[in-house]
Amino acid sequence: MAFWKPGTVAPGSSIDRDSDSTALEGGAGAGAGAVTGRIQQVAVSERRNRLPIAKQRDALLYLLEQHPVVVLQSPTGTGKSTQLPQFLLEAGWAKEGKSIAVTQPRRVAAISVAQRVAEEVGCILGEEVGYSVRFEALATPDTKVVYLTDGMLFREILLDPLLSRYSVVMVDEAHERSSYTDLLLGVLKKIRRVRPELRIVISSATIEAQSFVDFFNTQPPSSSVASSGVKPGEDILPPPAKRSRWDKKEREVPKLDDAVMVRLEGKAFPVEIAYLDEPTNDVIMKAVETVFDIHLKQPPGDVLVFLTGRDDIDKCLQLIADYQHRLPQGAPLIKAYPLHSGLSTESQIAVFEPAPPRTRKVIVSTNIAEASVTIDGIKYVVDSGLVKLRSFDPATGMDALLTTSCSLASLAQRAGRAGRTSPGKCFRLFPSSSLSSLLPTTPPEITRSDISLLVLQLKSLGIQNILRFDWMTSPSALMLERALEFLYCLGALDDEGKLTRPLGMRMAEMPIDPMMSKILLDSHRFGCSDEILTIAAMTSVQNVFIMDGDSVRAELERRKFTVEEGDHLTALNAYNAFVKYGRKSSKWCHTHRLNFKALSRALSIRTQLAKYLKRFEIPIASCGEDHTSIRRCLTSGYFRNAAVLQPDGTYRSVREGVVLHAHPSSVLFTRTPPSRFVIYHEVIETTKRFMREITAIDKDGDWLVELAGHYYAFKQGR
Numbered sequence: 001m002a003f004w005k006p007g008t009v010a011p012g013s014s015i016d017r018d019s020d021s022t023a024l025e026g027g028a029g030a031g032a033g034a035v036t037g038r039i040q041q042v043a044v045s046e047r048r049n050r051l052p053i054a055k056q057r058d059a060l061l062y063l064l065e066q067h068p069v070v071v072l073q074s075p076t077g078t079g080k081s082t083q084l085p086q087f088l089l090e091a092g093w094a095k096e097g098k099s100i101a102v103t104q105p106r107r108v109a110a111i112s113v114a115q116r117v118a119e120e121v122g123c124i125l126g127e128e129v130g131y132s133v134r135f136e137a138l139a140t141p142d143t144k145v146v147y148l149t150d151g152m153l154f155r156e157i158l159l160d161p162l163l164s165r166y167s168v169v170m171v172d173e174a175h176e177r178s179s180y181t182d183l184l185l186g187v188l189k190k191i192r193r194v195r196p197e198l199r200i201v202i203s204s205a206t207i208e209a210q211s212f213v214d215f216f217n218t219q220p221p222s223s224s225v226a227s228s229g230v231k232p233g234e235d236i237l238p239p240p241a242k243r244s245r246w247d248k249k250e251r252e253v254p255k256l257d258d259a260v261m262v263r264l265e266g267k268a269f270p271v272e273i274a275y276l277d278e279p280t281n282d283v284i285m286k287a288v289e290t291v292f293d294i295h296l297k298q299p300p301g302d303v304l305v306f307l308t309g310r311d312d313i314d315k316c317l318q319l320i321a322d323y324q325h326r327l328p329q330g331a332p333l334i335k336a337y338p339l340h341s342g343l344s345t346e347s348q349i350a351v352f353e354p355a356p357p358r359t360r361k362v363i364v365s366t367n368i369a370e371a372s373v374t375i376d377g378i379k380y381v382v383d384s385g386l387v388k389l390r391s392f393d394p395a396t397g398m399d400a401l402l403t404t405s406c407s408l409a410s411l412a413q414r415a416g417r418a419g420r421t422s423p424g425k426c427f428r429l430f431p432s433s434s435l436s437s438l439l440p441t442t443p444p445e446i447t448r449s450d451i452s453l454l455v456l457q458l459k460s461l462g463i464q465n466i467l468r469f470d471w472m473t474s475p476s477a478l479m480l481e482r483a484l485e486f487l488y489c490l491g492a493l494d495d496e497g498k499l500t501r502p503l504g505m506r507m508a509e510m511p512i513d514p515m516m517s518k519i520l521l522d523s524h525r526f527g528c529s530d531e532i533l534t535i536a537a538m539t540s541v542q543n544v545f546i547m548d549g550d551s552v553r554a555e556l557e558r559r560k561f562t563v564e565e566g567d568h569l570t571a572l573n574a575y576n577a578f579v580k581y582g583r584k585s586s587k588w589c590h591t592h593r594l595n596f597k598a599l600s601r602a603l604s605i606r607t608q609l610a611k612y613l614k615r616f617e618i619p620i621a622s623c624g625e626d627h628t629s630i631r632r633c634l635t636s637g638y639f640r641n642a643a644v645l646q647p648d649g650t651y652r653s654v655r656e657g658v659v660l661h662a663h664p665s666s667v668l669f670t671r672t673p674p675s676r677f678v679i680y681h682e683v684i685e686t687t688k689r690f691m692r693e694i695t696a697i698d699k700d701g702d703w704l705v706e707l708a709g710h711y712y713a714f715k716q717g718r
């Protein structure tokens with residue numbers, strides 16, 4: 001495939017979005033410029049009926065009535081996320097105070113799919129159909145279909161362990177195997193034993209369906225459809241005489257082991273795939289070339305580019321902006337948007353808005369747009385084939401994001417974003433020969449990330465023996481050991497590994513990571529709960545300082561808020577200034593290159609966290625200008641991360657002696673070593689102070705060292 005090189009060739013273009021015929025053919029507002037707010041109900045039902053899943057509506061409802069677990073595998077865009085919940089709603093599964101829960105691995109998917117389904121149902125979002133994501137919900141107890149992130153549904157289990165509000169739980173995009181998906185699957189299996197009437201749907205375009213069936217079926221398979229599965233194209237509906245009525249009041253209570261697998265055929269629209277002839281060593285530049293190549297040579301349609309992270313996305317957007325000037329006179333423009341998890345919900349949802357007439361929308365995204373998301377009008381996908389995956393090293397206790405090749409499952413999902421409202425094309429920025437070296441699916445997150453929070457939450461559900469929990473894939477023994485050890489150090493677990501009361505119980509309840517929840521819950525002892533509340537809220541949002549564009553000005557503005565003590569206190573400073581001057585003024589924020597939306601979100605998160613403190617009767621007190629208390633308090637939770645400044649400007653972790661660097665976005669990044677030493681000196685001193693109260697105990701071959709009332713385990717000989 002030959003790509004156009006920006007700045008070299010500049011062929012003309014005939015893009016005219018108003019004449020895009022696919023706008024009518026595809027979906028609401030498909031293609032350029034054609035946009036609709038609310039979709040016409042008649043058109044909606046027609047469009048719904050055309051989706052491949054519609055033909056199997058009755059069959060799916062029948063299977064769901066007969067089998068408590070249905071594993072549904074069908075290609076991207078066939079209608080799993082938007083249609084199946086509506087079938088269930090129409091069939092009466094949300095009657096008598098019950099609701100249907102549909103989990104998504106990401107916030108943007110939960111919100112955008114809920115929005116779409118509310119439109120199709122014809123209700124106001126938040127009434128019959130709603131969503132619930134961390135720190136944000138548009139749903140009431142009467143909401144019939146709730147789209148939520150898997151983490152949020154897990155939090156609901158902490159309050160209602162049998163999920164008694166739900167008649168059906170659909171775990172969508174199960175192939176992603178996020179930690180919470182795995183945790184949910186294990187807990188749902190438990191709940192099913194007590195609530196055999198609960199229905200569980202596990203769905204994805206690319207799951208290895210049989211492993212999910214095997215997980216839920218613990219007895220040898222019978223000869224029924226339940227265990228044999230349905231082959232593509234086969235009629236999955238039994239003869240009418242054998243069908244039961246969907247709306248009958250008393251549903252049969254099926255036997256325990258009867259998970260069934262269903263594979264549906266059909267595709268939304270075809271997607272043509274193109275590869276590079278040779279590998280590229282500059283994937284961002286190649287992505288930009290491909291975007292302009294599409295813009296100038298291909299028919300109308302928006303473009304979705306998959307890159308790995310925010311930095312690459314920003315670079316790509318900058319290059320698109322630079323090359324835009326070289327477009328031939330009169331050629332339509334490109335309107336480019338970023339999409340990554342660091343953006344506010346409003347900014348994420350903005351990418352769903354149609355581009356202005358005679359412009360082509362280009363969305364440059366991380367893998368957050370990979371699953372469930374339908375961005376109307378996307379006809380072209382440009383896929384770097386790369387992803388940043390979380391990787392936890394239990395030996396050092398450190399989490400890192402490593403860039404790696406996508407799995408085949410991810411590639412299929414990404415290509416699937418192009419064929420949803422019209423036929424599409426996917427340009428993969430690597431040669432097809434690379435496919436043979438790729439993994440079929442991404443390794444489950446639970447095997448490669450810190451599981452401290454999950455362990456804490458399982459314990460709060462009363463699951464004491466974490467090793468014997470029914471994991472679909474177990475985390476390694478070392479990961480578990482590290483998580484238990486760390487929770488013990490934080491004071492969340494006692495000598496017997498049980499949750500401490502009240503600290504451990506409360507930490508499990510808080511919607512923030514265990515280190516920060518420990519800091520917040522203990523902050524009154526340091527007299528700085530008011531400030532820590534702000535810091536906890538500010539660390540829950542990203543991109544408070546706008547650093548793109550004129551970087552010198554951006555840095556100068558940030559310096560106005562920067563304090564020597566580091567990022568936490570800088571964040572506190574920025575928040576306080578925002579509350580004083582910018583709360584109602586996005587203009588003030590703009591002048592000081594502060595992100596108004598991110599700060600407003602921090603304000604709302606702070607209010608929500610303050611409610612927890614109030615409920616736990618923890619006094620909210622301010623330490624005023626006494627920043628030492630704040631730093632001490634932070635160290636009491638973050639001691640695992642303590643590091644000593646080296647003469648060469650790097651840091652060495654106190655615990656393992658690993659060499660560390662300040663992140664470029666840190667206010668410490670540009671500091672000279674002497675001043676950094678002053679800042680970190682305080683942290684080290686605080687850690688040392690804790691260490692002064694050492695008592696060594698020999699227990700199971702480990703030396704346990706008491707740190708200011710908590711315990712830090714050092715392996716013998718280390």
Ligand SMILES: Nc1ncnc2c1ncn2[C@@H]1O[C@H](COP(=O)(O)OP(=O)(O)OP(=O)(O)O)[C@@H](O)[C@H]1O
Pocket residue numbers: 027028051074075076077078079080081082083116204205268371372373374375376416419420421
């Ligand atoms: N916001 C939207 N605008 C226009 N069409 C949409 C929208 N959301 C969904 N659709 C249409 O509904 C179809 C089904 O979408 P749905 O998300 O239910 O499919 P899916 O099978 O769950 O796909 P995936 O496995 O990729 O998540 C899409 O292919 C598209 O045609």
